[in-house]
Amino acid sequence: MKKARVLDVKDLSVHFRVDTGSMFRHDYHTIRAVDRVSLRVHSGETLGIVGESGCGKSTLARAILGLIRPTGGKVLWLGEDLTRLDAESLRKKRRELQLIFQDPSGSLDPRMTAGQIIAEPLRIFHPSMARVQIRERVQGMMKLVGLLTDQINRYPHEFSGGQCQRIGIARALVLNPRLVVCDEPVSALDVSIQAQIVNLLRDLQKKLQLSLIFIAHDLSIVRHVSDRVLVMYMGRVMEVADRNSIYHRPAHPYTQALIESVPIPDPVRERARQQRMLTSEMPSPINPPSGCVFRTRCPYAIDACAVSEPKLEKDEHGNRVACIRAGEWRQEAEKAAADAEDGPAAETDPQEPGGS
């Protein structure tokens, strides 16, 4: 079933200029927070974006919504390029594109009641709407997200974290948007509450035919809610694939590393699990590695990886992957695993010398 494409992001870049100099001398550098990212979202689909902190996933979300002016590239929303709109037309477009934030209580005004918070977008975009109508709509939204309508006059501090996130969701949905970007919507919540919010988002998506972009650092949640998953590292797309391929046939070594670092809540499997841990930590974005940005942490890197930046290309399973060794590294990994089973291999130091 082919669904209509609603969002088409082409070569989107966000670069920041930073000054690392001293008090007396400027020393400007360019940080490529988002670098030539292309992605598509279809109607009613969830695209998951996953990556470590600092990989540019939140910056990407904000650039798509026009909250940050991109340095280059296009954001085509229903065929119209949002990056070329002036501030006023962009503001009008926001009715269709909404954002849900990570910190549920911090993103709500503490001096407004739940009802006022949910009604605010209506007052801004439909100033002529009657009070009764607004009230009706707000109550409808509260029921939809699982809040009691008699809580309409309460303030954010009277709600728990999960309930605050429900208010944030109601506020985002009150204008009937078509695309909602969820930036780490559940990472601040407890597991039992997390599950409530994740289920709520999925039910609402079905009911309202929403397209979602779901950003998180936790691959298991992203895989759980998404149809397709995009893996980001240092502002670049490493891999895009559907939810099953990304787990069963990761084509990029970084995706593999992310999968391996998620602990499994099962003592038998968790202890038997093979871990090839990532060496060292993410390099400084001020001075990224040449060629493939992941090569300094990649267990399968070869000299050729330093030469040119790999392009995102389709492999035989339909995963789009940016790795020049996409076809080869898995065989190498399987061979190493077989060798390790045959005899005790020399223990490798997980810290690469000189890395920091």
Next chain:
Amino acid sequence: MALLEVRGLNVSFDTPEGVVHAVNGIDFDLEPGQTLGIVGESGSGKTQTALAIMGLLAENGQAAGSVNFRGQELLGMSAQELSRVRGSKISMIFQDPVSSLNPYMSVGDQLVEVLTHHRNLKRREARERAVEMLRLVRINDPQQRMRQYPHELSGGMCQRIMIAMGLLCQPDLLIADEPTTALDVTVQSQINSLMAELGEKSSTAILLITHDLGVVAGLCDKVLVMYAGEIMESADVHRLFADPRHPYTEGLLRSVPRLDQDQMMNLNTIPGNPPNLLEIPEGCTFSSRCKYAWERCAEKPALELVDDDEEAGRRYKRCHLEELPE
């Protein structure tokens, strides 16, 4: 005799709104070399339990009951005596590694201070020991790191340094409060495997506080499940995950999204929210959120021994149900 024996531990806080009962009569033992996990949602009292053991409760907090460490009662000990135990026999690592380190002192000076203070070592010997310990927690180029300040290091590196600092005096007990929660997944797995290795190699017992059941599955021998300041279930880690006996444990295990799950199913949820600790409900504290609740739940269930297995040890649960319905 157990290394740590906690009996009837209560922690309460005087607040302008009333008395908050954070921990309500918990008992547990920790054997030398064992790793015990405490899991539960925020507000379940897991961190306050650790702070009470360490004598680090906030000023409006009081601990009652007994915390017996190697035959010594820790509750009610004078500040001076306590500080002799803390750091040398018991050490603690916190959730946020960067703010747990002193920003004005180099890493080396902070490590050396621990040894000169608790072990009366000369600075030079202390430096050698510190460098050795940094190597043990797999910090490369330790001489260079010793000269650096916390802000120059990443979160993962700071947490390694905290672990090194915690182990410098070869404590009998290491308390780790959410040691990997603030870190990225890839760094988390590095720290976890480091902790697992230390747990196996050294005789240090670890009390691990976390909300992440995956971490518990990988590291712990025994697990306590806490809810509203009480122990709901305690068991050997394999038994607990394979066959949870308390509805809360079952609910927690089922609400975690699993990476190895292929179907897009709705997650099981625990409805509602944890109780307000100012007014803890009568009867079973979990009953208002429990899908199996029945009339008897209005009466408070006791923590009962349900299994005494030679291999897996004792198993306790606080629930009126004999068995969980399928």
